[in-house]
Amino acid sequence: MPTPSEADIAQANKLKEEGNDLMKASQFDAAVQKYNAAIKLNRDPVYFCNRAAAYCRLEQYDLAIQDCRTALALDASYSKAWGRMGLAYSCQNRYEHAAEAYKKALELEPNQESYKNNLKIAEDKLKEMESARPAQGANPLAGLFGAMGGGGMGGMPGMPNMNALLSEPGLMEAASQLMNDPGLSGMFQNMMSGQGSIADLMAAGQQMAARMQETNPELIENLRRQFGPGGEGGQGGPPPPSAPPQ
Known part of the structure; x- marks a missing residue:
C-alpha cells in the first residue's frame, strides 16, 4: 500500500x-x-x-x-x-x-x-x-437432559424418551463435537450451573438442534424416524417442529 x-x-x-x-x-x-x-x-x-x-x-x-x-x-x-x-x-x-x-x-x-x-x-x-463443567468422561449432555425431565420430559406427550436418546452414539458424538463451539459450550455451561431459566434451557436445546440439522441432517432424519410418532423411542403426539432458518 x-x-x-x-x-x-x-x-x-x-x-x-x-x-x-x-x-x-x-x-x-x-x-x-x-x-x-x-x-x-x-x-x-x-x-x-x-x-x-x-x-x-x-x-x-x-x-x-x-x-x-x-x-x-x-x-x-x-x-x-x-x-x-x-x-x-x-x-x-x-x-x-x-x-x-x-x-x-x-x-x-x-x-x-x-x-x-x-x-x-x-x-x-x-x-x-x-x-x-461435567467430570471428564461424563456425558456432556446428560445433566442437561436430566434437567429436562430424565426419562421422558415428565410425561409430556410427543416428547421422546431421553434415556433412549442418550444411548444413541451418533447423537452423542455429534453433540460432543458441537460442544467444542465456544458459544454453545458457554450457553450450556450456564444452564448446567443453574444460571438460566427453563425458557433459556429450551432455547439452548433448539439452537443445538438447529446446528445439528445443518451439520448432520441424516442423523436428525434417522432420529425423527426412530423417536418420532410411531417410532420405537417415541411417545406419540405431533411431530417436532423443523429447525428454524438460520
Whole structure:
C-alpha cells in the first residue's frame, strides 16, 4: 500500500475524530463508516482499534477481534488492542482467550488498573465455568437432559424418551463435537450451573438442534424416524417442529 500523504493523514485523523464523536452519541453504525473511511486513507492501528470498539457495541465481536489482530500486526506494542480483544472475547464468554489477551495488555502496561480488573473478572468467570463443567468422561449432555425431565420430559406427550436418546452414539458424538463451539459450550455451561431459566434451557436445546440439522441432517432424519410418532423411542403426539432458518 502506498505511503499516505500528509493530506491523507490529516483527513483520516479528522474522520477518526468524527467517528469518536459518533461513538459518544451511541451512533455506532455511523462511527464504523467514519473509521472505514479513515482506514482507506491511512492504515493506522488506532483506527482499527477504534472500529473494534464500535463493533463491540454492535455485538459484532468476531469483527472486533479481527480488527484488534490487524492493529497488533501493524503495532505489536499497542496494548489497547489487546485490551479491546479481551473485551470482545469476554462478551463471547470465551474467558480463557480473554484472560490471555488481558495478560498481553498488562505485559505492555503493567500499571493499567482496568486491565488488572478485567483479567481478574475473566479468570473468575473461567473458574466458575470449570467448576460447573461435567467430570471428564461424563456425558456432556446428560445433566442437561436430566434437567429436562430424565426419562421422558415428565410425561409430556410427543416428547421422546431421553434415556433412549442418550444411548444413541451418533447423537452423542455429534453433540460432543458441537460442544467444542465456544458459544454453545458457554450457553450450556450456564444452564448446567443453574444460571438460566427453563425458557433459556429450551432455547439452548433448539439452537443445538438447529446446528445439528445443518451439520448432520441424516442423523436428525434417522432420529425423527426412530423417536418420532410411531417410532420405537417415541411417545406419540405431533411431530417436532423443523429447525428454524438460520
